Amino acid sequence: MTEIDGQGRVLLPQILRETAKVTGDVVVFGKGAYLEVANREAFVQDMEQNPLTLEDEQALANFGL
DSSP: OBOOOTSSSSOOOOHHHHTTTTOEEEEEEEEEEEEEEOOOOOOHHHHHHSOHHHHHHHHHHHHHH
């Protein structure tokens, strides 16, 4: 757990950044009560290898996305 600073930034402890390999560019997902931070390069690679299915797109459309 960590706190948001006065400028809206979140500082992740170094041990977590290194373990999760989020030392460079990251993507951040709102997951209800928490944020998920992921390595951007790994995220893009995963999206390229596993593109959205028609079912995924329909589920997103139900949320207006």
